[in-house]
Structure formats: structure tokens, C-alpha cells
Amino acid sequence: MKQKEVITSEKIPIKKTKSSRCIRYNKKKKLKKQTKLSHKKVDISSIIFNPLKHRIQSATRGLCTFDKIHYLKNEWLSIPLCASDQISSKEIKTKYNITTRDLLIETLIREAKFNNDDILEIPSKFLILIETDIINKINLMNKKRQLWIEFGRWLGLKEPIRRRNVHEHLRLKWKKLKHAMGVQNNIKLQNTQKTINTHITRNKKTKLILLARENIQSLNGLINFYHMIKPECIVDLNNRTLVHLENIDNQAVVMQATNAINDYYFHTLKHPSHRSDNFWENFIEHFGAYTRNNLLPFTSSNTASTHNSEHEKCVNNLLCELIPLSDCINKFVQVYYPDLYTKLSKLEWGPFAPKIFGVFPMIAVNFNTISDYHWDEHDNPNCLCILIALGNFDGGELCFPQLKIIIPLRPNQIVAFSSRLLLHGNLPVKRGIRHSIVYFVHSSFFHNLRDFTKVYSDFENGIERNAKGKIILKPVARQNLKDARNFYQPIKLTKAKLKQIRIPPVSTDCRRKYINLRKTRKGLKAEEEDLISDTE
Ligand SMILES: O=C(O)CCC(=O)C(=O)O
Numbered sequence: 240m241k242q243k244e245v246i247t248s249e250k251i252p253i254k255k256t257k258s259s260r261c262i263r264y265n266k267k268k269k270l271k272k273q274t275k276l277s278h279k280k281v282d283i284s285s286i287i288f289n290p291l292k293h294r295i296q297s298a299t300r301g302l303c304t305f306d307k308i309h310y311l312k313n314e315w316l317s318i319p320l321c322a323s324d325q326i327s328s329k330e331i332k333t334k335y336n337i338t339t340r341d342l343l344i345e346t347l348i349r350e351a352k353f354n355n356d357d358i359l360e361i362p363s364k365f366l367i368l369i370e371t372d373i374i375n376k377i378n379l380m381n382k383k384r385q386l387w388i389e390f391g392r393w394l395g396l397k398e399p400i401r402r403r404n405v406h407e408h409l410r411l412k413w414k415k416l417k418h419a420m421g422v423q424n425n426i427k428l429q430n431t432q433k434t435i436n437t438h439i440t441r442n443k444k445t446k447l448i449l450l451a452r453e454n455i456q457s458l459n460g461l462i463n464f465y466h467m468i469k470p471e472c473i474v475d476l477n478n479r480t481l482v483h484l485e486n487i488d489n490q491a492v493v494m495q496a497t498n499a500i501n502d503y504y505f506h507t508l509k510h511p512s513h514r515s516d517n518f519w520e521n522f523i524e525h526f527g528a529y530t531r532n533n534l535l536p537f538t539s540s541n542t543a544s545t546h547n548s549e550h551e552k553c554v555n556n557l558l559c560e561l562i563p564l565s566d567c568i569n570k571f572v573q574v575y576y577p578d579l580y581t582k583l584s585k586l587e588w589g590p591f592a593p594k595i596f597g598v599f600p601m602i603a604v605n606f607n608t609i610s611d612y613h614w615d616e617h618d619n620p621n622c623l624c625i626l627i628a629l630g631n632f633d634g635g636e637l638c639f640p641q642l643k644i645i646i647p648l649r650p651n652q653i654v655a656f657s658s659r660l661l662l663h664g665n666l667p668v669k670r671g672i673r674h675s676i677v678y679f680v681h682s683s684f685f686h687n688l689r690d691f692t693k694v695y696s697d698f699e700n701g702i703e704r705n706a707k708g709k710i711i712l713k714p715v716a717r718q719n720l721k722d723a724r725n726f727y728q729p730i731k732l733t734k735a736k737l738k739q740i741r742i743p744p745v746s747t748d749c750r751r752k753y754i755n756l757r758k759t760r761k762g763l764k765a766e767e768e769d770l771i772s773d774t775e
């Protein structure tokens with residue numbers, strides 16, 4: 240029988256503890272002060288999407304070449320980040336000589352577990368294949384045909400399974416994991432941006448996996464992991480931060496953000512027409528300024544609520560409620576990473592997108608879901624992302640298999656780490672609902688990491704292009720780049736579309752690859768999983 244959809248909403252109560260009247264009084268006073276601070280007046284118009292001023296992606300596309308160059312030169316400014324920007328001012332640091340780990344095994348177990356929850360280990364006959372053919376590249380592929388097919392089946396690959404496909408599947412995984420070896424071997428990370436990029440994307444994505452095998456092969460292997468609980472800054476041999484955990488001493492700010500995300504999440508579940516593709520497919524939304532796959536920065540579609548203008552007020556409310564938390568996160572960067580902060584505060588992305596989160600152009604919000612192991616490959620490798628987990632939950636620990644570090648991140652903590660260089664993912668949530676917010680900066684925001692030759696050569700050659708990038712012969716009129724009137728036609732949905740209701744066949748975000756979203760779609764807590772019927 241189909242169970243009724245359960246949608247619960249939780250407000251985080253202020254914890255009542257037995258304390259003396261004096262302590263209680265002081266606590267109350269502190270909370271009152273914090274709450275007052277967190278409600279300080281802000282100019283909301285600069286924080287929310289303003290269709291008269293800001294532009295979504297399509298509205299940045301039809302500009303004339305002159306306007307594009309003008310925007311690049313005068314409105315969008317960036318100072319290149321360098322490796323030393325990740326050196327923290329924290330006095331006591333823990334140096335880590337990272338050992339290589341068997342991440343491949345860990346990843347494969349996760350993949351196989353998706354189809355068969357009982358799997359804890361990888362059979363040794365498959366390990367041999369990995370060892371010989373993938374790691375040592377001794378080609379036994381033709382000799383063990385049946386075993387490869389069996390391996391593919393164990394992994395849950397689609398039938399019909401061919402040994403060549405299984406081999407390729409593993410080879411690609413191996414290549415990707417080798418990526419992280421750059422951090423492992425600590426190879427001259429302080430050198431130029433170019434070195435880091437070439438190094439990481441081409442050659443050194445190697446052994447990570449191998450040494451980790453014994454430790455991560457079974458879930459028991461996690462016992463060997465270092466549990467990072469208290470504030471601590473773990474750095475590489477060049478003193479660059481790998482993982483930095485700090486407490487947030489402001490309960491009110493955390494409560495305000497948690498309640499806002501809960502409200503937003505449950506409201507959106509309840510009103511299907513409010514669901515964006517990202518929300519319903521992957522339970523992640525990105526707010527703020529984007530510039531990936533686009534010449535110029537623009538306002539993200541989630542910020543502008545392009546799918547339904549009726550949802551706009553929900554977004555605006557959420558963004559306003561996150562301001563105090565964003566202030567806290569900015570303060571953290573300013574205190575511990577002053578060079579990074581200074582450079583980021585000089586990053587301007589111009590009038591096309593609002594400045595919502597202080598020095599960070601954008602955030603990602605993960606709603607009641609965890610992330611599979613991944614690298615955030617578009618993040619600037621010289622920047623740190625800042626992550627906070629919100630909600631009332633147990634489990635969902637953040638795990639860095641390369642470093643063998645597990646962080647049972649609590650809502651009063653933040654963690655800064657190099658999301659581009661370190662593989663990371665979550666352990667399952669055991670109880671309650673866990674959301675998370677990530678503050679990050681994409682590489683594409685930095686001019687030194689972009690290639691603008693095409694638009695400059697268009698300029699020199701007097702070429703104009705249409706929104707699709709095709710050369711056109713007609714002249715294109717110049718625009719007032721600060722005036723976006725008439726560029727945005729809001730869509731008002733009164734009724735949900737099919738794709739806002741139907742369960743999507745796949746998640747389109749790599750972070751959700753092997754993550755089950757059933758309880759997330761129902762607004763359920765982890766322990767309520769059994770309320771979902773098997774037929775769904
Ligand atoms: O929720 C978490 O702990 C991890 C989130 C994350 O890594 C991401 O959104 O990229």
C-alpha cells in the first residue's frame with residue numbers, strides 16, 4: 240500500500256539545560272544580543288534578484304562585442320589567487336604528510352552497495368584484476384573474460400556487460416582518483432596556477448586508492464580514520480590548509496539559517512510548482528552569481544526563480560535569513576585567511592548579479608541529503624570552500640578518504656577545505672534531517688584562468704555574434720549594462736508541471752550518483768525511511 244506523503248517541519252528549539260540563574264541570565268542576554276545582531280538592517284535590494292538591474296544567463300548573451308569587452312574590462316575585476324592564500328593565520332597547525340589510500344576500492348564498494356546493500360567488501364578475485372590490469376597495467380583482460388563480466392555485474396553495470404566496458408569503467412575511475420595524488424605527494428603546490436592544473440588534471444591522479452585498500456575495504460576500516468572533533472587546522476607540508484575546523488560561537492545565527500532552510504525545503508516539497516529542476520532532481524540549489532559556461536557573470540536561475548516567479552518570494556526570504564550566517568563565514572575567512580579575504584573582497588562581478596554572500600559569489604544548499612564522494616572540479620584550486628551542516632541529525636559525517644579524516648560536523652561548526660583537491664563525501668545520516676551550505680568560488684570568476692581571446696579577436700575584426708554565438712552581419716546596438724529592463728520575462732506557474740512531480744530517472748549531479756533520495760523527496764527524517772513503501 241502506498242504510504243501517505245509525510246511532510247514534517249522542525250524548528251530548532253533553544254536547548255534547555257539545568258544551569259544556575261546567573262548562567263541562564265547571561266546565556267539569555269548573549270542570545271538576545273546575537274539575535275539582535277542577526278537582524279541588523281540590510282539593504283535587501285542588493286541581496287535579492289532585481290530584474291530591473293540583474294540578468295539571468297540568456298540576458299547576457301545578446302550583447303554587442305563592444306559591450307562584452309566593456310564589461311570584461313570595467314565591471315568584472317578579479318585578482319588571481321595563489322597557493323599561499325590558503326595558509327591560515329591560526330597559530331597551532333597539524334602537519335599532515337598524506338599517505339596514499341585505496342579510494343578506488345572505497346568508491347567501488349559504494350557503487351556496488353547501491354544495488355546490494357549487504358556488500359561490505361570487495362571479493363579478492365576482483366581485487367586481483369584491479370591490481371594487475373588497472374593499477375599495474377598488466378593486460379590480462381583477454382584471459383579473464385568471465386571474471387570481468389562477473390565484476391561488472393557485481394558493480395551493477397548495465398547488461399549486456401562486456402569486459403572491455405568494465406575495464407574502461409575502472410580505468411576512468413582510476414584516472415580520476417589519481418587526480419588527488421597531487422595533494423598526496425605534495426608536489427610543489429606553491430608553484431604557479433598552471434603547474435597545479437597540469438599536475439592535477441593530467442598525471443598524478445594515482446595511488447590514492449592503493450594504500451587505502453586495507454583501511455577502507457570494509458566499513459570497519461573507518462576505525463582507522465582520525466576523527467576531527469575540536470577546532471584544528473590540518474595543513475600540508477607547505478603549510479597550506481587541507482582541512483580547518485572551527486566553532487561558530489553564535490547559536491542564533493545558526494538557528495535562523497536552519498529554520499529558514501527547513502521552511503524553504505518543506506514549503507517547496509509541499510508546492511510542486513515551486514520546485515526547480517535542481518531541487519527536484521538533486522536536492523541542491525545554487526544561489527548567487529555564476530559565470531561557468533558563459534562569457535560574463537550572471538544571476539543563477541535558482542536565485543531568479545526562473546521556473547516560477549511565484550517562488551521568488553520564498554528564495555528572497557531564504558537569502559535574507561542567511562545573511563547573518565554569511566557574515567559569520569566571511570568573518571572566519573577574514574580572521575584566518577586575510578590574504579584570501581582581501582583578494583576575494585576585490586573580486587567584482589559587476590551589475591549582472593547581486594552580491595549576496597559577502598566575498599563569496601555563490602553558495603550551494605544541499606537539502607536533506609548527503610553527497611557521494613566527489614571533487615568540486617570547478618572550484619578555484621587556490622581557494623577554500625566553507626561548509627556548514629544544519630539541522631537536527633546524527634551521522635552524515637564529512638569524510639576525506641585521502642587524509643583518512645572524518646569530521647562529525649555539528650551545526651555550530653564550520654569546516655574550510657580545498658574542495659578542488661580533496662576527495663570528500665558523507666557517511667549516511669542515522670537520525671533526523673541534515674542540510675548543508677557550501678560557500679565557494681569557481682575558477683571561472685578569475686580572468687587569469689579564462690581564455691578571452693575569441694571576444695578580443697571579434698573586437699579587432701569587427702565581428703558581432705548572436706546569443707547562440709553565431710556570427711551575424713547586422714550591427715548590434717549598445718546597451719546600458721546597468722539597466723536590465725525588458726530582458727526578463729517571468730514565468731508564473733499556477734499548476735505543477737509533470738517533471739516537478741514525476742520522480743526523475745537519474746540524478747544529474749555527480750554528488751547524488753549513488754545517494755538514495757527517497758526520504759529526501761518525502762521530507763522524511765533518516766529514521767523514517769521505513770515509512771516509504773517498497774513499490775516507490
Ligand atoms: O554536505 C556535505 O557535508 C558536503 C557537501 C559538498 O561537498 C558539496 O555540496 O559539494
Ligand SMILES: [Fe+2]
Binds near residue numbers: 614
Ligand atoms: Fe563538495
